[in-house]
Amino acid sequence: MKFKTYRRVESLDEAYQLLQEDRKNMVVAGGGWLKMSSRTLETAIDLSALGLDRIVAGEDTIEIGSMTPLSAIEADSGIAALASGILSQAAGAVMGLSFRNLATVGGSVVGKYGFSDVLTPLLAMGAELDFYGEGRISLEAFLKKKGRTADILKSVIVPRSLGPGYFKKVRKTRLDFAALNLAVVTTQRGYRIAVGSRPSAATLGEEAMEILNSADTIDEATIEKAARAVASLKYGDNPRASKAYREHVAYVYTKRAIEEVRDCED
Amino acid sequence: MKKKTFKTVNTQFPSVDGKGIMMGRPAYTDDFAPVDALTIKVLRSPHPFARIASIDTSAAEAMEGVEIVLTHKDFKRNPFTRAGQGYPEPSPHDKFVLDEYVRYVGDEVAAVAAVDEETALSALDAIDVEYEVYEPVLDFESAKGHDSIIHPEKEVYEMFPIGFDPERNVAASYHMEIGDVEQTLAQSDVVVEETFYTQAQAHTMLEPHTVNAHIDYQDRLVLFSATQTPFHVRRILSQTLEVPISRIRVIKPRVGGGFGGKQAIHGEMLAAAVTLRTGRPSKLTYTRQEVFESSYTRHPMRLNIRIGSTKDGRLTALDLQGLSDTGAYGEHALTVYMVTGSKVLPLYNKVDAVRFAGDVVYTNHVSSGAFRGYGAVQGNFALESAIDKVADKLGMDPMALRQKNMILEGETSPIFEVMGEGTEGTAMDMESCKLDYCVKRGMELIGYEEKSPRREVSEHKIRSIGGAIAMQGSGIPYIDMGAATLKLNDDGFFNLTVGATDIGQGSDTILAQIAAEQLEVPLEKMVVYSSDTDLTPFDVGAYASSTTYVSGNAVLKAAQQMRSRLVEEAARSMQTSPEAIIYEDGRFEAEDGSPGIDLGELATKLYYNEDQKQLTTTGSYYGTKSPPPFMVGFVEIEIDRETGELDILDYVSVVDCGTTINPALARGQIEGGIVQGIGMALTEDEHYSKKGKLISKDFLNYKIPDNYTVKKLTTEFADSYEDSGPYGAKSVAEIGIDTPPAALANAVENALGVRIRSLPITPEKIVAALKESRTDT
Amino acid sequence: MKIELTVNARRRSVEVSPDDYLVDTLKKLGYKSVRRGCDTTSCGVCTVLVDGDPIPSCAFLSVRADQRAVTTVEGIPETASALAEEFGQTGADQCGFCNPGIALTVHAMQEKESDTDDETIRRHLVGHLCRCTGYQSQHEAIKAYLGDEK
Structure with missing residues (x-):
């Protein structure tokens, strides 16, 4: 990616104004994937002077600043204590450490990358996004919105009232993108299941959640039904895996995930 | 079996260059690129098979900072093989420096040399090419006899019979049978029949292919190249660009991995052509994409x-x-x-x-x-x-x-x-x-x-x-040849120069160990240098698992000769006969107990005091x-x-x-x-x-x-x-x-x-x- | 635009474009150990430390190095030299192209981690691709180096 000017903004408002001014102005988060794009921008907006790289643990939530690098998420003990540490695991599963020192949670979320590892657990955990401009919106709703946002992500907010969780990244090698990401979390309102790298971006397994959350007991038949439902979400082919293999591992790991989470809860 | 206890071989030593490299000292080809070198960038084909119907480089050439643009029109149709093998090569001569045909996505169309990378890349964008696109052959099982003939040009040839049949898309063919296979199988109690497929594999050495070129003060073309085969590179450049081989020097500095991927010619031809035509230093480093897309892979x-x-x-x-x-x-x-x-x-x-x-x-x-x-x-x-x-x-x-x-x-x-x-x-x-x-x-x-x-x-x-x-x-056997030269220096240390190419496998170190073993000196007395077509003796290069055995034998021969020359000189100095000298661990003693002499002392005398002369020996070896x-x-x-x-x-x-x-x-x-x-x-x-x-x-x-x-x-x-x-x-x-x-x-x-x-x-x-x-x- | 940074504790001032990457700026400043391996932040060859943290300099915008401390392997000669000794013992000193980056990551790990068990070493080093060694000899050498330093 090329750009003509670079602005380290001093306020969110300044960044916001720049973004509204010209469609060729863009917030550059960590910049890990900048080189992969051949676009030419007018102004690159840098938020790094705004203190958005902090993880703040509140009473009910943990608020992760949008410029927080993935390596800091991986290392944060409060986040590790949430939902069996699935968000830490997912952050730590991204490429090598030096890349994770660069890549930010905001970049992963706003980019809506299909291959993003952290989107899947964040979605399962019921994360909310706090935008300058639009205000708070659930990640679930954000992912369903089309097109790019002209607002600026301030932070990602995850609830603390989560039960056990499960995260699996199916991949060829440690440094590979996922062939499939799966996250299962128990919340006060029941099970939440998210599947990413289908290869399109993460989505909730709503039918499977409904099956589990309306069942009296989570027995083998219920698990089987839920796993079938996850396997029937929309999957596709790419060089990492075929649609058929994705359906297969989604099924297998959903079963294992629910069993594991259920047994943890007991 | 002649096994004995060794002093230097069969012993663990760190690589002679490991520390300097870890500390970041200049070692690799690009570290030696002249600061004012032109940057070469290559325009590559977007089509798997096409003919360049027209190519207009005038806009690129007019750009400020662009020194030269090369297309197929600038080269004689002189086919060569990039393979980097012994000569005559058993590979078809089927490649042109630049050709009017492009045969895979990533094949070379044109090259630009400019003052910097940005200018070179902009110039590539300014080249206007019209392609006549052909149906490609993308399934190797239907290649033979396919309607699309990948090498229809009349100039391509084989140097000796290898089964080359380009009209049927066959590059080579082989058949041998010992005994009667069909009959033996028919009489066997059990027969297993299976079909297997293997894929293309990429070498992915961490250092991308890279070369730089300049004309030296003696008006000769000098290339630094990350190559496994500097002597083959020199020969192929000379034959293809029609430059006398005596006017080319190829230096192989430390190479950042090869695994066969740097046995062949890559950017050398274009860098040489740019520097020969402009008189200016140039460099060409492949992007990682070019390494994958435009070098070569394992044969599927x-x-x-x-x-x-x-x-x-x-x-x-x-x-x-x-x-x-x-x-x-x-x-x-x-x-x-x-x-x-x-x-x-x-x-x-x-x-x-x-x-x-x-x-x-x-x-x-x-x-x-x-x-x-x-x-x-x-x-x-x-x-x-x-x-x-x-x-x-x-x-x-x-x-x-x-x-x-x-x-x-x-x-x-x-x-x-x-x-x-x-x-x-x-x-x-x-x-x-x-x-x-x-x-x-x-x-x-x-x-x-x-x-x-x-x-x-x-x-x-x-x-x-x-x-x-x-x-x-x-x-x-009978093809791969390696040679080594040992030079004695005052105080009794040696230069070992080898054409064998250390590409990271540690051949400099093990060849020095072989010489040190034979000469019974500590490893640090053996200063090794590889490889430079002006300064080091010939070697086919690092391939075919040849270095330890072939080049190692050459080193051993050079060291054996050096040892007997040293014994002769010690005998002369000690006024006795060579047969009466016992040499061990850097010291010469006479059988009769008369005063001995250290290697260091003898060497210093040889250069400064007594019957002065340079001792140099060269060993060469080919396997039988x-x-x-x-x-x-x-x-x-x-x-x-x-x-x-x-x-x-x-x-x-x-x-x-x-x-x-x-x-x-x-x-x-x-x-x-x-x-x-x-x-x-x-x-x-x-x-x-x-x-x-x-x-x-x-x-x-x-x-x-x-x-x-x-x-x-x-x-x-x-x-x-x-x-x-x-x-x-x-x-x-x-x-x-x-x-x-x-x-x-x-x-x-x-x-x-x-x-x-x-x-x-x-x-x-x-x-x-x-x-x-x-x-x- | 002009940026001011320290490289290996030396103050440097350099003119950069907004879209320059640190790898190129460091090369321009003459740090030859910073080399390119891939352009997709995948290989670890171009690793340098920024304020003590390893980053891929091929993806790090030079403007972001303004007022920060950059370390290349030339800036950690003791670590590099001691680590090289251990690489030499296990046969991990092959082509060496990935080694300056590895030395920097090991240096940073040493500063950050009190307990460098096998998993910690693997986790820190995983972004450094090596096509020569098969990794085990490197791993043993790094372990030995960390053991010696304790």
């Missing part, structure tokens, strides 16, 4: 194998026939294919009949070329997978079947005489072959008795063992045989029976490479090869789009092993001594890569009962095979 193959056996497990016949995809150009087309037979089939030398045949075809894919273990790794996958199938059919243990039939010390195979690399072969007996020990020891190390074939360790996980044996060679290293590889895997995902718990290698000159570096060669082989077996795959464009053109999409891929590597060497090698050594560079594909395929079958016949062995293929086997039953 289809291999059909038939093995006959008596019912008590005596193998009777081997029949290996296949098809190899050389891509757009025919580098190593014949030699790689021949090795698929010649470095694999002699493993089972007691058969009554053996046949090997096949074609190597052109396609519109990235070219194929030399890559560590070339041919052997493909052939080994087919043979050693099929051997397990034979054992299964016979109800025999697969290692017992191997032990019953494999080649042993003192034996030979008729194949050695029939098949060489591109030519006929050389008969030889296995004077050192500890394969029997390797297999036994490997079984102990992996825990074969307890763990083979499989154990269930949890609800979802199974552990299993798979094994395979392998052989390689040590250079190409190619003693194979042997090994066994065993893998223990833990596999998920539902998802097909597997972990490698341990990979055991027991290797006979004769004496290990430097045990840690030998281990490095084996383990590096094993893990590359594991990459080929499990994760590495070239993906093309339907239109013939490479998708796996970066490390995000082409997955080589990382430090989590293998839990443990266990590597041991057999006690072995090859009389014809330097201090008993054979070569060790390639053999490590051979066993993993078959060993892993065998382990997967042992775990789950499914046979994967195409590489890589992915969880997805395993799951598909499991589904199929369930439907079958």
Whole structure:
């Protein structure tokens, strides 16, 4: 990616104004994937002077600043204590450490990358996004919105009232993108299941959640039904895996995930 | 066996250059690029097969900072081969510096040299090309006789018969038969027939291909190049660009990995052309995408194998026939294919009949070329997978079947005489072959008795063992030649200059160890330099597992001559006869007890005080045989029976490479090869789009092993001594890569009962095979 | 635009474009150990430390190095030299192209982690691709180096 000017903004408002001014102005988060794009921008907006790289643990939530690098998420003990540490695991599963020192949670979320590892657990955990401009919106709703946002992500907010969780990244090698990401979390309102790298971006397994959350007991038949439902979400082919293999591992790991989470809860 | 206690060889020393490199000192080609070098960028074809109908470079040429733009119109149609082999080459001369045809996505269309990278890239955008697009050949199994002829040009030729038939898209062809295979198979109790596929594999050495050129003060063309073959580069440049060879100097600084990928010519031709025409220094460094898209890969193959056996497990016949995809150009087309037979089939030398045949075809894919273990790794996958199938059919243990039939010390195979690399072969007996020990020891190390074939360790996980044996060679007899020069300096240290090319394998270090051993001096007295076509003696280069054996023997000869010259000079100085001198550890003593002299003192006298003269010796060597290293590889895997995902718990290698000159570096060669082989077996795959464009053109999409891929590597060497090698050594560079594909395929079958016949062995293929086997039953 | 940074504790001032990457700026400043391996942040060859943290300099915008401390392997000669000794013992000193980056990551790990067990070493080093060694000899050498330093 090329750009003509670079602005380290001093306020969110300044960044916001720049973004509204010209469609060729863009917030550059960590910049890990900048080189992969051949676009030419007018102004690159840098938020790094705004203190958005902090993880703040509140009473009910943990608020992760949008410029927080993935390596800091991986290392944060409060986040590790949430939902069996699935968000830490997912952050730590991204490429090598030096890349994770660069890549930010905001970049992963706003980019809506299909291959993003952290989107899947964040979605399962019921994360909310706090935008300058639009205000708070659930990640679930954000992912369903089309097109790019002209607002600026301030932070990602995850609830603390989560039960056990499960995260699996199916991949060829440690440094590979996922062939499939799966996250299962128990919340006060029941099970939440998210599947990413289908290869399109993460989505909730709503039918499977409904099956589990309306069942009296989570027995083998219920698990089987839920796993079938996850396997029937929309999957596709790419060089990492075929649609058929994705359906297969989604099924297998959903079963294992629910069993594991259920047994943890007991 | 002449084994004795050594002082310097068979001993662990750090690499002579390891520390300086770790500390970041300038060492590699690009570190030496002139600061004012023009940056060369190459315009590459977006089409797999097309003719350049018109090309307009005027806008690019008019840009400020653009020094020159080169297209096919600027070059004589003088075909060469990039292969970087002995001369005359057994590869077709089918490549032009720039051509009006482009034959794969990434083929060269034009080159720009400009003051900086940004200007060069803008100039590429300004070149206007119209293509006449042809139907490409993207499936190698339909290449032969395809309507699209990839090399229709009249100028291409073979230097001697290699089966070159460009009108049918055949780059090379080979056939040999010993005994009567059909009849023997017909009379065999058991016949196994299998078809295997191997994929293109990328070398992915960490240093991309890079070269820089300048004209020196004597008006000669000087190139720094990250090459494995500086002398071949000099010759090919001279022949192709029609510059006298005496006006070219090629310097190979430290090279950041090669594995065969830097055996061929890459950017050298364009950098030389730019500098010759502009008189200005230039440099050309491939982007990682260019390394993937525009260098070359391992030859993909289809291999059909038939093995006959008596019912008590005596193998009777081997029949290996296949098809190899050389891509757009025919580098190593014949030699790689021949090795698929010649470095694999002699493993089972007691058969009554053996046949090997096949074609190597052109396609519109990235070219194929030399890559560590070339041919052997493909052939080994087919043979050693099929051997397990034979054992299964016979109800025999697969290692017992191997032990019953494999080649042993003192034996030979008729194949050695029939098949060489591109030519006929050389008969030889296995004077050192500890394969029997390797297999036994490997079984102990992996825990074969307890763990083979499989154990269930949890609800979802199974552990299993798979094994395979392998052989390689040590250079190409009567073709590969290496030379070394030793120069004595005052105070008794030496310069060892070799044409052999250290590309990271540690050859500078082990060659210095050989010289130091013979001259009985500490290793730090041996200052080694490689390689520079002006300053170092000839060597074909680093390939074909030739350096330890061929170049090592050359070093030993130079050192032996130096030792006798030193003894003569000491005798003269001590006023006695050479026969009366005892030389040990840097000191000359006379038998009669008269006063001796230290090497350092003698040397200083020779340059300053007494009968002054320079002592220099040169040894050169070519093999008259190619003693194979042997090994066994065993893998223990833990596999998920539902998802097909597997972990490698341990990979055991027991290797006979004769004496290990430097045990840690030998281990490095084996383990590096094993893990590359594991990459080929499990994760590495070239993906093309339907239109013939490479998708796996970066490390995000082409997955080589990382430090989590293998839990443990266990590597041991057999006690072995090859009389014809330097201090008993054979070569060790390639053999490590051979066993993993078959060993892993065998382990997967042992775990789950499914046979994967195409590489890589992915969880997805395993799951598909499991589904199929369930439907079958 | 002009940026001011320290490289290996030396203050440097350099003119950069907004879309320059640190790898090129460091090369321009003459730090030859900073080399390119891939352009997709996948290989670890171009690793340098920024304020003590390893980052891929091929993806790090030079403007972001303004007022920060950059370390290349030339800036950690003791670590590099001692680590090289251990690489030499295990045979991990092969082509060496990845070694300066590895030395920097090991240096940073040492500063950050009190307990450097096998998993910690693997986790820190995983972004450094090596095609020569098969990784085990590197791993053993790094372990030995960390053991010696304790």
